[in-house]
Amino acid sequence: MKLEKQDMDKIVAVAAARYFTQQGWKWIDLNSNMSAIFDALDDINDQYAAYEYMSRDWYVSNSANKHIHMCEKWDELKGLVDFLKAYGPHFDFLVMDKRKSVCIASLDGNVTEEQKKAISAARHERYNVFIFRVDVPDEIDFELMQVGGGC
16 A cells, blocks of 8 residues: 555654653644643733732743643743744654754655754754654555454
8 A cells, every 4th residue: 555645744753752752751742732832821821910929930830731831931931932933833843851852753854944944943942953754665565354253
């Protein structure tokens, strides 16, 4: 069976996610969770507006969504959101080991001009940048087996 590009891209994403998990790294898929990071910033802003006697840093470090944004301080979260609004679509994962990193999952390891600009901006913001490349075959073999018997 011939694989289509979107199928191959999903395989690359699964391999990257498995690798991050095996390394014990925290990670989120930006393709499906970027808006959750934006929502976390809005939620913290709302909490702070309602109860200003606590600092924004306190709300960030005690956030129920901390596993999504992986930030400890308000400025860090605000900077992450600003960065993702500008360059997030060019990355596939946000990863946290010792430092926050962004990752491009790729079939060929090549980057577009837009991705090069995003990589430069990420480095300027002191994020590590990874390109996770996976060799996925164009075709896969399979077998469809029928199980006899029934009702």
